Amino acid sequence: MKMLTAWGGVAAAGVLLVMGGCAATSSSPATSSASQASSDNRAPFFPSALFPGSAQRFDAWHCSPAQQHLVTATNANDLRLWSLHGAWRLPQAVVASGARYQDGEISFWNRGEKALVETPRGQLQCSLAGQRAALTRDDKPGVMFFARGNEPGWSVALAHDTPTLTMQTNYGEESLQLPYMVSVMDNEAGRVVLESADVAPFYRVRIDAGACFDSMSGEPFPARVTLTYGGEQYSGCGQGIAP
Structure with a gap:
């Protein structure tokens, strides 16, 4: 199976880069499987688009002319x-200089702190804007996904073995450990909804x-996370953590 099939496609509006998520299976079987995992008191499998793979860090890129902000994680x-x-x-391609990754007409060519993103509709000129070490199980023991946000500070940690989460709100003053059920598991879009x-x-x-x-820090993450709790809605970023 080609990588394009596994992670969806890319379209461009002007030079806007639009990407799809991980799609190993259709959304209906994935939702059924996740529900069964929860009923069996096992943590569900999350879309791989939420994880860095074997990469040890995330890179943030600021791109023009579309003022796009991208995040990358480089694997072997x-x-x-x-x-x-x-x-x-994007699989790695052979080039004379730099590191080029390409699938079809979509490519990312990295040369030090500069990168060129090419799509059928245009190009993005990108500059490295920041880096963050990827979270590991050493950093978050027993956690398969971690999210956090600010003002007020909050965090959500999902256990790797059972469908339970630990939620901290109000800068850690309130902490709850609760079971969850999966209401949406869309591998194609890389979307998960827990309740x-x-x-x-x-x-x-x-x-x-x-x-x-x-x-606050501008650090890059591969997932956007929204927490609804106590009549409030909190926004932040998250990352899947592989064993």
């Missing part, structure tokens, strides 16, 4: 690329694959 044989609209995986599992209080966590930047 491919590059994971996130825009504001989704994710894409409270027949217990109070009600909450919802929505996760979407796509470039995200911490509102």
